[in-house]
Amino acid sequence: MQSEVMFAGFGGQGILLIGDIFAHAAMEEGREVAWIPSYGPEMRGGTAYCLVVTSDRPIGSPIIRNPMHLVAMNRPSLEKFAPMVKTNGVVVVNSSLIPIRADRSDVDELLVPANDIAKDLGTTKVANIVALGAFVARSKIVGFDILRQCVKAMFAAKEKLIPINLEALEQGKKVAEEA
Amino acid sequence: MGKVLMKGNEAIGEAAIKAGCFNYFAYPITPQSEVAEYLSRRMPEVGGVFLQGESEVAVGYMLFGAAGCGARVFTTSSSPGISLMSEALSYISSAQLPAVFVNIVRGGPGLGGILPSQADYFQATKGGGHGDYRLLVLAPDGVQEAVEMVMMAFPLAEKYRNPVMILGDGLIGQMMEPVEFPDHLISEPSNKDDWATSGMDTRNRKDRNLVKSLFLNAELLEEHNRFLKAKYDRMKQEEIRYESYNTDGDYKVLIVSYGIISRVCRTAIDMFKTEGLEVGMIRPQTLFPFPENAIKEAVSKSGCKAAISIELSMGQMVEDVERSVQGVCPVHWYGKAGGDVPTPEEIMGVVKPLSK
Helix, strand or coil: CCEEEEEEEECCCCHHHHHHHHHHHHHHCCCEEEEEECCCCCCCCCEEEEEEEEECCCCCCCCCCCCCEEEECCHHHHHHHHHHCCCCCEEEEECCCCCCCCCCCCCEEEEECHHHHHHHHCCHHHHHHHHHHHHHHHHCCCCHHHHHHHHHHHCHHHHHHHHHHHHHHHHHHHHHHHC | CCCEEEEHHHHHHHHHHHCCCCEEEECCCCCCHHHHHHHHHHHHHCCCEEEECCCHHHHHHHHHHHHHCCCCEEEEECHHHHHHHHHHHHHHHHHCCCCEEEEEEECCCCCCCCCECCCCHHHHHHCCCCCCCCCEEECCCCHHHHHHHHHHHHHHHHHHCCCEEEEEEHHHHHCEEEECCCCCCCCCCCCHHHCCCCCHHHCCCCCCCCCCCCCCCHHHHHHHHHHHHHHHHHHHHHCCCEEEECCCCCCCEEEECCHHHHHHHHHHHHHHHHHCCCEEEEEECEEECCCHHHHHHHHHCCCCCEEEEEECCCCCHHHHHHHHHCCCCCEEEEECCCCCCCCHHHHHHHHHHHHC
């Protein structure tokens, strides 16, 4: 079973980072994985997205036009990618920054006020981790325990950031479970 | 060491260290600058040398000099940078020194773009620099194979005393995949005394090693070129590498494709299978020497109606495919050269009509 997740937002939101953590979690579960960033002549604050493909089999084409799932952290990302998501995919919408909706009746849309939750935790910088927690809790593509381990590993060099990121993950999970 | 998740560019840098290469000279260029970024940190940790040259021209000659001294050395660049290094490649080939060049290809010509491309196929396999020289060219299809090929490249360069080029592309450089590295270091080459100008006191041989490419005497230059040709012919005998996919049974069309786009073709072949259409593929892993015989055999199978070269260029490898097929069946081409990598569905749309 192959699944593809598009993480999208603007530069500085930690989009590539949550893709990286998610890819690590899939690898730790023994799955095949490919993490493909958008790269181009981008500027700070410009769009940023990455695609993570996970599969039980060796991954053929890493080029995917229609991802299974989407985590949209800003409005242009939702506008651009929501129409491409496959039927029954999970679409996480960062409702703190996005006033619109995916406008699709065939996807599982999950509204997560990621920036507001992060702000309550002390810094909007962890909004990406809130969204990641919500996405994984909803899609269940990787186990939540492994995800926690991967968040810890990612911040191993900045240990004092681990507790707030783990809390952000839990808050995201809570939103997904209560929605 | 277990699997680690790494960007192709970083994995290439680590693979070189694992291969026992502690000399890396480079000049940054997208989409391969992460190799330099990674090795600027890693080389000092392992007691190696990271040096950013003032230009790619200088870097090419730094490799020439280091290789001449008997040091294991490599560089990475992308298309326009490799053009600037091509003069040095010609000199290094003539002087018969081992060195590894990695080209993370971007779109061209000129400055082109920074997205994935395979438009440097001709440059890598047919020349780039001047004179009758050849590079042994390896083409990985993902991060793990890039690692394996980097580790294979150094012993091959030393075996033939010839530059080896790894032809990747922007996507292989930028994407992250799980990779495994072997633990051991590759030992020093046994034939180093044959070329290294390392001083007479440390060597076993009595005669001097000369690094040169100038032969003003016609007979001597003829002899030199014949010697080089014999070496390239030996590569054709001993170093051809390729992978076959879905060629055990019968198939209607044979795809020839390498690097990242071959993975898209593999997915297209799997999708065809579910529709009941069989398509085979030969994926050259060495672009020079080219798997001519394997391709000829594959298209000679009864039922194979056509061959198609699918590449991220405007039709370069297709010339080698035509040469290999030798008129056994029609040879087609499909490609893109703007940086956009076709989807499996696009490939299917092109291949399907050829099966009828």
